[in-house]
Structure formats: structure tokens, C-alpha cells
Amino acid sequence: MTTDTGRARRPAVDGWFTLDGEPALLGSRCTGCGTYAFPAQEGFCRNPACTSTEHTPTPLSRHGTIWSYTDARYQPPAPFVAPDPYVPFAIAAVELAAEQMVILGQMVAGVGTDGLRVGMPVELVVDTLYADPERGDDVVVWKWKPAGGTPASTTGSTAASTPGGGDHGA
Amino acid sequence: MARDTSRSVAVLGAGMHPWGKWGRNFVEYGVAAATEALRDAGIEWRDVQFVAGADTIRNGYPGFVAGATFAQALGWNGARISSSYAACASGAQAINSARAQILAGFCDVALVVGADTTPKGFFAPVGGERKSDPDWLRFHLIGATNPTYFGLFARRRMDLYGATPQDFAAVKVKNARHGLSNPNARYRAEVTVDDILASPVVADPLHLLEICATSDGGAALVLTSTEFARRHGVTGPMVTIDAVSTVTPTFPQTRIDMPDISTDSGVTAPPGASGGFKPAVIAAAYDEAGIGPDDLGLAEVYDLSTALELDWYEDLQLCKEGEAERLIRDGDTTIGGRIPVNPSGGLACFGEAIPAQAIAQVCEVVWQLQGRAAGRQVEGATVGITANQGLFGHGSSVIVSR
Numbered sequence: 001m002t003t004d005t006g007r008a009r010r011p012a013v014d015g016w017f018t019l020d021g022e023p024a025l026l027g028s029r030c031t032g033c034g035t036y037a038f039p040a041q042e043g044f045c046r047n048p049a050c051t052s053t054e055h056t057p058t059p060l061s062r063h064g065t066i067w068s069y070t071d072a073r074y075q076p077p078a079p080f081v082a083p084d085p086y087v088p089f090a091i092a093a094v095e096l097a098a099e100q101m102v103i104l105g106q107m108v109a110g111v112g113t114d115g116l117r118v119g120m121p122v123e124l125v126v127d128t129l130y131a132d133p134e135r136g137d138d139v140v141v142w143k144w145k146p147a148g149g150t151p152a153s154t155t156g157s158t159a160a161s162t163p164g165g166g167d168h169g170a
Numbered sequence: 171m172a173r174d175t176s177r178s179v180a181v182l183g184a185g186m187h188p189w190g191k192w193g194r195n196f197v198e199y200g201v202a203a204a205t206e207a208l209r210d211a212g213i214e215w216r217d218v219q220f221v222a223g224a225d226t227i228r229n230g231y232p233g234f235v236a237g238a239t240f241a242q243a244l245g246w247n248g249a250r251i252s253s254s255y256a257a258c259a260s261g262a263q264a265i266n267s268a269r270a271q272i273l274a275g276f277c278d279v280a281l282v283v284g285a286d287t288t289p290k291g292f293f294a295p296v297g298g299e300r301k302s303d304p305d306w307l308r309f310h311l312i313g314a315t316n317p318t319y320f321g322l323f324a325r326r327r328m329d330l331y332g333a334t335p336q337d338f339a340a341v342k343v344k345n346a347r348h349g350l351s352n353p354n355a356r357y358r359a360e361v362t363v364d365d366i367l368a369s370p371v372v373a374d375p376l377h378l379l380e381i382c383a384t385s386d387g388g389a390a391l392v393l394t395s396t397e398f399a400r401r402h403g404v405t406g407p408m409v410t411i412d413a414v415s416t417v418t419p420t421f422p423q424t425r426i427d428m429p430d431i432s433t434d435s436g437v438t439a440p441p442g443a444s445g446g447f448k449p450a451v452i453a454a455a456y457d458e459a460g461i462g463p464d465d466l467g468l469a470e471v472y473d474l475s476t477a478l479e480l481d482w483y484e485d486l487q488l489c490k491e492g493e494a495e496r497l498i499r500d501g502d503t504t505i506g507g508r509i510p511v512n513p514s515g516g517l518a519c520f521g522e523a524i525p526a527q528a529i530a531q532v533c534e535v536v537w538q539l540q541g542r543a544a545g546r547q548v549e550g551a552t553v554g555i556t557a558n559q560g561l562f563g564h565g566s567s568v569i570v571s572r
Contacts, residue, residue, distance in 0.1 A: 012311055013301060035422070036435035047438055048421050067426070068329070070321025071374045076313035077294035079306055090374075091314060093322050093426045100436035102426045106312055113374040118329035129311070141311050 008137040012129050017142045023126040024059035025103065025142055031056055036099040062124045063147060064094040067102045069116045081130040092144045094122055108145045121147040174460035178410035179272045180399035181570065182392045183211025184533040189356040189387035189520045196229050199388030200285030201243045211392035216247050219277035222264040224284030224525035225255040227296065236525065240283045258472065258560030259416060260284060261528030262568060266414040268393050278398040284525035285388030293384060305429040312431065317381050319428045321373030324477030328375060331492040335375055339366040340498050341476035342380055342518050348505060349515015351545030356385050357519045380476040385521030389529035409536050413458035413569040419447040428561045448485040448559055455555065455567035463487040466509055467551025468538055470531040472558045473516040482557050510548045513538060531556035532568050539572040
């Protein structure tokens, strides 16, 4: 697989998500009680009422709604790999309805918190986390993207504007 | 509810080394705090039978074996020791370790000590490439720092309950005023809402002045059996610890929390089953002490951010969910109000010295109940509570009364 820059793509962590077609997170579902887990669970089940040790690998819902959101205005410390110069990005905690769980991820580049609100629909994409100059490839990770591509900030009547905000997510 | 003091231990002494960014060895702060607590208790070091240390993971091996480190620094006296690591709840776990020894009858006199020396800036995971450690993964895969989670909780209050940046800033203004004359506080200066909103945003919607710093500091307590305290000649009302709650979350934990990237799945939970982790920590403390929120005279809560203090109001059942903003707007949680919160100045004035912080919260409640909190005294309080939350399913709440 290559990115639109023509560079090879490599997942930042093995086995957590698919790269091809419509990408999805790879979780698991317990054969005993049906609980989902991400990343995939092996061995014991996290449900204390369940004694099963069998888990079926399961792609998770590609669509969810925003549980909450924020951004990273300051460069996070290692092991985060930051571009130079650093570019702030938004982060969302996304609720998956079928799995009844919340999964954190970066928002795609160009989406700032001004364009987000709790309850907004998003979809999963795979995008560049950082470029590896030594290997000449792009290390990729899952990110969340506003579904339909139109951030619904104008409908978010309860989402107060951020003081000193602006186009920080771009 | 009937107040239960059958499993209470006495607090004979409390001591702290002032919070700051002193850059010295953490052991020095711990020994200073311990020495002050022993002096406050009128107990000789040689008479201490048990030392409970709260661990720091950023100061090498001595930090991992804090009980032994402090015992050695004070001069080996043959006491038994324990060392507790429980993230931000380490200090409460150390208190609980000492309490259990006393209540089991294994000792009469215990010393609890926590101290830390902290690096500058964001807390980062410990070094190395560790792809099975959620704390490492959240930084590497997402760049999710601790303030990221604080920002998520704050934004949710805004979108769901109509909280405003001014509400959050008001928490900082209040705590800064409370801590003005606290000799152990690191930051002792008034700030205005405008100052706060003009400081740089760290994690939308939270500004730099709304997120607690990392600090150096030390705190210590001398705990004894209530029988020993009476024999020791405590006159007047005895201050006791009546509850130490350190319960874990209950599956499924469906609220995202540090350092996790994902929550449990709620599909197997009966409808309305999970009341959340922080409310459970508090409820267990109330239950153990046989009291409720109406009995409280003050609370010291973990204001890692301004908005998190508002979450605690609801977890403490001081108000219903979504109503915390009204408490800060009405001055209910200011000294002189219905239920003062963070009269010490809280983490806003201290910054966080992880293993010392939960112990420091108890020190403040003790001094408040003894009427020794000069310049920040809550009048007439007989019961106080602490509330604290840390990474990896750790949280704590301690109830102190006189």
C-alpha cells in the first residue's frame, strides 16, 4: 500500500486495524458473553461474570458519534513522533453504538475543535501519523473524520466558542 | 445512616515539606515532612513501629521502595515497612496500609510518608519501546497526554450542561484565593478570569492556568490506634480517619479514562448498571464511615483541571449531574459557602507531587478540623473528605472527622 504521496505505508502498531478498502479497527468479541474488546483480547475475558477464553477477531463499526473532543496545542512528549514544525491536531473520543464502547483517536488534519460537537457523526480512516525519514515510508494510524465531510459546527448550539481559538487544527 | 467509628484510627500528627520546583532529592522532602509530623504528634522516631511509603516511579530504585528509603534516611530503627504504588492514589494506599496494620493489632504507631521530585512539562511514560503498555501506546499512537483527557471531560460539560470557559476559570480564581496564605502552597497569587482566559490553550477548552503543574513536595502523617492516642494523652477532640476507599471500577467501565485508548464494551451490562468509577470511590467511602454528603464540612478534591473539580462536586453528591456550575457560580464551594472545596488551594496552588498528594489532602483536612488552617480556616467543620483519581483504575477517598 502507498499513500497519495506515493510512499509505502506501515501501520504504527501491528494488527489493530486494516489498511485496505474501507479500513476498520480490529477488535475481538468473546464467544461466551459477547463483549467486545479493542485492541483484541486474548485468553481471559474482561467480564468478571464470564469464564470463556475464546475470542473471535472482529472488525469494529467504522462509524460512531463523538463522545467528547479536545486538541493538542503543545507538542506531546516522546514516544509521540512530531513533525518539525509541530502542527496541533484535534482528538476525539468516539462512541460506537453496536459495541457500546468509546475509542480515542486523532481527528484528521484540518479539522479543529471549532468544527466538532458532542454527538456528531464521524467515520474511521487510516492516515499518516508521521513520516519515517530513515525508512522513507509513512507510518499510519486510525483517525476519525467528520462523516459526510461537513463539520456541523453551525448546528452545535450548546458548543460555546473557544476563547483564543481559531484554525488551530489545520 | 449511623456514623461508624469502630474501625477508625487516630491522626496524631501531620507534616509537609512545602510544594515547589526545588530540584532536590525527593528523600529530603519526605524526611522533612516526616520529622514535622512526628514533632506534631509528640512521637519519637524510635517509637514508630511501621513505615508506609508511597512510591515515586521517576526517581529510580529508592522511589520504588519508598518505605525502606524513608526508614533508612530517618535512621534504621527496626520498624516494619511497606511501599505502595497506585499512581495518584499511592498516598491513600500507603495510608490504608498503615491503617490495616493498626486495626489488625500488628502495631500501634505508624508513619505514612510520600514525596516526589518531578521533571518539567508533560508527564511522559517511562522510557523504552513498550507496545503492550497502554501508557506508552496512547502517547505514540495518538499523542494523548494527561491534559487530553482533562480536555475531553471539560468539553463534554460544555456541550452537555452548558458550562462556560468562565465557569471553569472561576474554579481557579476560587482556589487561588483559598491558597493565598497557605505556607505549603507553591503558587500564592490571585488570578482573574481574564488572566486565565488570556493564558494559552493547552487542550481545548482548557488553558495553561487551568491545568495543574507537576511539583516537588512531601507529606506525612503519624497514625495510631485510638487506644494509643488516649494513652498518649490526646486531650480535646481526637481527629480520626473513618474511611479509606480505594475501590476499583466495576466492569464494564464505559467512561474513557487515563491512560486507556478504549473503554470496556457495555453490551453485557444490564440497563443503567454502571454509575461510573469516581462516584463509586466516593460512595464506598461514605458507606464505610456511615455518613453522607450532608455531613461534610469541607472537601479536598483532585483538581487536575478546573473542570474536573466540577465533576467531583457531582461525584461527591453535592449536587445532581449537570448542576455543578451552579455551585461555583453561587459561591457554595468558596470558604464561607455551603460546602467549601479545596480550602488548601488544591492542586491549582500546589501542583501535583504524585505520591505525596493524597497524603497532603488528608493533612489539610486534619488541620482544618483542628482549627489550625490559618488564613483559610473553614469554621465549624467536624467531617471532611478527600477525593483523588489516578491512572490504571486507581482512585481514593479518605474521610476524616473529629
